[in-house]
Amino acid sequence: MAARLDxxxxxxxxxxxxxxxxxxxEIAGKVGSSKTPVWNRIRKLREAGVIxxxxxxxxxxxxxxxxxxxxxxxxxxxxAAWQKAFLAALRARPEVQEAHRLAGDIDYILKxxxxxxRAYDAFYQALISEVKIHNVTALLSMExxxxxxxxxx
Amino acid sequence: MAARLDxxxxxxxxxxxxxxxxxxxEIAGKVGSSKTPVWNRIRKLREAGVIxxxxxxxxxxxxxxxxxxxxxxxxxxxxAAWQKAFLAALRARPEVQEAHRLAGDIDYILKxxxxxxRAYDAFYQALISEVKIHNVTALLSMExxxxxxxxxx
DNA sequence: GATGAAACTCAGTGCGA
DNA sequence: TCGCACTGAGTTTCATC
Numbered sequence: 079m080a081a082r083l084d085x086x087x088x089x090x091x092x093x094x095x096x097x098x099x100x101x102x103x104e105i106a107g108k109v110g111s112s113k114t115p116v117w118n119r120i121r122k123l124r125e126a127g128v129i130x131x132x133x134x135x136x137x138x139x140x141x142x143x144x145x146x147x148x149x150x151x152x153x154x155x156x157x158a159a160w161q162k163a164f165l166a167a168l169r170a171r172p173e174v175q176e177a178h179r180l181a182g183d184i185d186y187i188l189k190x191x192x193x194x195x196r197a198y199d200a201f202y203q204a205l206i207s208e209v210k211i212h213n214v215t216a217l218l219s220m221e222x223x224x225x226x227x228x229x230x231x
Numbered sequence: 232m233a234a235r236l237d238x239x240x241x242x243x244x245x246x247x248x249x250x251x252x253x254x255x256x257e258i259a260g261k262v263g264s265s266k267t268p269v270w271n272r273i274r275k276l277r278e279a280g281v282i283x284x285x286x287x288x289x290x291x292x293x294x295x296x297x298x299x300x301x302x303x304x305x306x307x308x309x310x311a312a313w314q315k316a317f318l319a320a321l322r323a324r325p326e327v328q329e330a331h332r333l334a335g336d337i338d339y340i341l342k343x344x345x346x347x348x349r350a351y352d353a354f355y356q357a358l359i360s361e362v363k364i365h366n367v368t369a370l371l372s373m374e375x376x377x378x379x380x381x382x383x384x
Numbered sequence: 385g386a387t388g389a390a391a392c393t394c395a396g397t398g399c400g401a
Numbered sequence: 402t403c404g405c406a407c408t409g410a411g412t413t414t415c416a417t418c
Contacts, residue, residue, distance in 0.1 A: 080292070080293060080294065080295040081293045081294070083294075091287075091289060091294075094286070094287045095286055095287060095289065096286075097284065097285065097286070098251065098285045098286050098287045099285040101410080101411060101412085102411075102412070102413095103410095103411080111386085112386070112387065112388095113387090113388095113411095113412085113413095114385095114386070114387070114388090114413090114414090115385070115386060115387090117412075117413070118385090121413095126293070127290055127293060128289055128290055128293045128294065129287050129288075129289060129290075130287075130288045130289060130290050131250065131287070131288050132250065132251045132252040132285070132286075132287050132288075133247070133248055133249075133250070133251050133285075133286065133287075133288060133380060133381075134244075134247045134248060134251045134282050134283070134284070134285050134286075135282075135283045135284050135285075135286060135380055136244060136248065136281055136282060136283060136382050136384070137280050137281055137282075137283050138382060139233070140233060140234045140279065140280060140281045141233065141234070141236075141244075141281065141382055141384060142233040143382060146331065148301075148331070148333075148340050165376055168376060168377055169376070169377055172381070172382075172383035173383065174377060175377075175378075175379055175380070176342075176375075176377060176378050176379075177375075177376040177377040177378075178299065178301070178372040178373075178374065178375055178376060179372070179373045179374040179376055180301075180370045180371060180372060180373060181370075181371040181372075181373050182370065182371065184370060186376075187301050187370060187372075189329075191382065217333045217334075217335065217337060217340060218333060218334040218335065219331040219332070219333060219334075219340075220331075220332045220333060220334050221331065221332040222329075222330075222331055223318055223321060223322070223330040223331060223332055223339075224321055224322055224327060224328075224329060224330040225328075225329050225330075226328055226329075227286060227288055227328070227380060228286075228325070229289050229291055229294055229296060229325075229344065230325035230326065231289070231294055254393080254394060254395085255394075255395065255396090256394080264403085265403070265404055265405090266394095266395085266396090266404085266405090267396090267397090267402085267403065267404065267405085268402070268403060268404085270395075270396070270397095271402090271403095274396095
């Protein structure tokens with residue numbers, strides 16, 4: 079699965095992660111190459127799926143999303159049908175920003191961004207009414223110390 | 232703090248989050264406006280800090296980051312100096328993708344992306360050698376069910 | 385692969401409505 | 402505030418080294 083990338087590919091990815099709005103000339107200058115090879119490599123990285131999407135990151139608080147919860151979930155259900163329903167519910171809810179199935183004691187972790195505690199409760203009530211969940215612990219974020227999508231390529 | 236945005240602003244943000252590579256004309260067409268107003272609004276949203284950065288999202292597994300941990304941290308230290316050192320350590324480490332200070336029992340949660348369990352252990356050893364930490368629980372992700380940066384504007 | 389140039393598209397600006 | 406048209410800049414392609 080891991081793509082083989084050389085040093086130039088990695089430099090290009092680092093620049094794109096840093097600022098995807100740069101022109102090809104700017105990137106080429108910084109990575110010590112020129113326009114066409116940089117462009118060809120970006121295209122290949124895109125085709126190979128290494129570059130997934132190009133997006134903008136918004137300021138959640140400026141948009142009124144003032145509360146962020148990490149939700150630890152234990153379930154007693156482990157059948158395929160239950161899991162399918164649970165995953166579909168998570169994928170359908172836009173307030174769920176991350177969802178991972180875990181090894182060990184706790185079965186799932188979610189990162190949920192909502193306007194306030196009341197909105198979280200609405201989300202929680204909706205979720206448990208859709209699928210049976212054994213035990214839920216919500217951790218309320220007081221401060222986002224760090225949040226990055228940049229991978230150290 | 233919350234910026235006041237009208238329906239058109241929100242539609243534009245939704246489009247940009249979906250695909251920031253679209254041309255202004257494409258966005259204008261989809262949101263039912265034309266180029267100039269869309270461009271002006273994007274500029275203002277950028278200046279207001281609603282749009283933070285433009286970036287590419289990479290496939291972590293394609294780049295060899297096969298392990299993702301959520302790390303729950305309890306500390307006995309609550310002095311300013313300790314906290315400053317801890318935050319600096321987190322910010323300096325590129326494998327830390329998210330770090331939040333929490334309310335309640337658990338003090339911090341981290342999301343850490345590394346090549347494998349061995350790399351996580353190296354990170355963990357380095358971190359506890361830098362700052363004193365009372366109790367650490369690592370939750371290993373088996374499956375990334377969902378991961379998005381899109382806010383439901 | 386890299387380079388350079390040509391063709392085309394788009395972002396950004398100014399103006400008129 | 403919007404829509405239109407213009408221009409310089411940037412992207413994409415192609416031929417050549």
